[in-house]
Amino acid sequence: MRNNNTNTKEGFTIPNNYFNKNKTSILKSISTSNIKDDGFTTSPQYFSSSKKAILKSTINSEPISIFSKKWIFISVTIAASLILLFSISNYNTKTTSNTIVTIAPQIDTTSNNFISDETNTTKDLLLSIYIDDSYTEESIDDYALESLIF
Amino acid sequence: MTEEAVLIQNLKSPSTREKAFTLLLDQYQQRLYWHIRKIVLLHEDADDVLQNTFIKIYKGLPKFKGNSTLHTWMYRIAYNEAISFITKKQKRLRISSEELTLKILSELKEDVYFEGDEIQFQLQKAINTLPEKQKRVFQMRYFDDLKFSEISEILGTSLGALKASYHLAHKKVEQFLKK
CATH class of the missing domain: 1.10.10.10 (Winged helix-like DNA-binding domain superfamily/Winged helix DNA-binding domain)
Incomplete structure (x- = not known):
């Protein structure tokens, strides 16, 4: 199939009325497309339609922006809670270790108090048995046990 | 002031740009088309390249310094666009430049726009x-x-x-x- 175009050059031909159509097409693409420096273009209706879509979604449901007051308040509350929790746990750990270090040198096995301490320890042990037994409901004579402790 | 200088001035001014660009199209469209066509050979390809060339010319006009003639500057854009088109086509088809030339020549023989x-x-x-x-x-x-x-x-x-x-x-x- 051959076209019946008369505009030929060394055998090359072009469609009828090609240059007029092409001129219109180029002028149209230049005037209707939003030409940017980097070559990206958008349709002329793009910005108006996207604006409508954004406004619609904004009215129906308010999106939470990371810079909104609501979001900042939530972030600050969570951060404060975490700092507080960390401080408490850190303080308890330090107290326990300090107690061990400071109490240990105070134990004087030669004094009279050492014996009374031992007595107290025995009392505590028996009291704990007493309490445990109350849970297990074993037939231990409560009165006898109390008299043994006190 | 030469005719080309007036045309350049009108092309750079926003108020007269569109009218001047239409005049530019009238003067150079055919010459650039044939320049591109001899490089890419197929009409469909030349059509694509010509469109891109004139869009590049339109975008580049504010930066045109006049170091060369407008005519040469536009030919250079058209030439670069045509070469870039061929390189892209070769990459897309994953064939060598020799294979692409053979392919285009065989297509040219069947092309309705080659008589x-x-x-x-x-x-x-x-x-x-x-x-x-x-x-x-x-x-x-x-x-x-x-x-x-x-x-x-x-x-x-x-x-x-x-x-x-x-x-x-x-x-x-x-x-x-x-x-």
Whole structure:
């Protein structure tokens, strides 16, 4: 199939009325497309339609922006809670270790108090048995046990 | 003020740009089309490249400094666009430049927008056997009737090298057609 175009050059031909159509097409693409420096273009209706879509979604449901007051308040509350929790746990750990270090040198096995301490320890042990037994409901004579402790 | 200087001034001014650009299209559309067509050979490809060329020209006009003539500047854009189109096509099809040339030549023979006789087809074949630079110099000089000084500006090559390239290309084409 051959076209019946008369505009030929060394055998090359072009469609009828090609240059007029092409001129219109180029002028149209230049005037209707939003030409940017980097070559990206958008349709002329793009910005108006996207604006409508954004406004619609904004009215129906308010999106939470990371810079909104609501979001900042939530972030600050969570951060404060975490700092507080960390401080408490850190303080308890330090107290326990300090107690061990400071109490240990105070134990004087030669004094009279050492014996009374031992007595107290025995009392505590028996009291704990007493309490445990109350849970297990074993037939231990409560009165006898109390008299043994006190 | 020369006619070209007035046209450039009107092209740079937002109020007269569109009218001046229409005038520019009238003056250069056909010349640039044929320049592109001789490089890409197929009408559909030339059509794409021509559109891109004029959009690039339109965008580049505010930056045009006038270091070369408007005519040469536009030819350079058209040439770069055509070469870039061929390179992209070659990459897309994942074939060598020689394979692409053969493919285009076979497509040209079947193209409804090529009515050349056997000698004209053989001429295209001969040109496409030339090395890249010789090919472009030959096309610009033989088909577009460009001066060596203009070709030198478009390709960024010295005049001496261009003349040597054209001479070699001419000889090779002659030999090819005599076979």
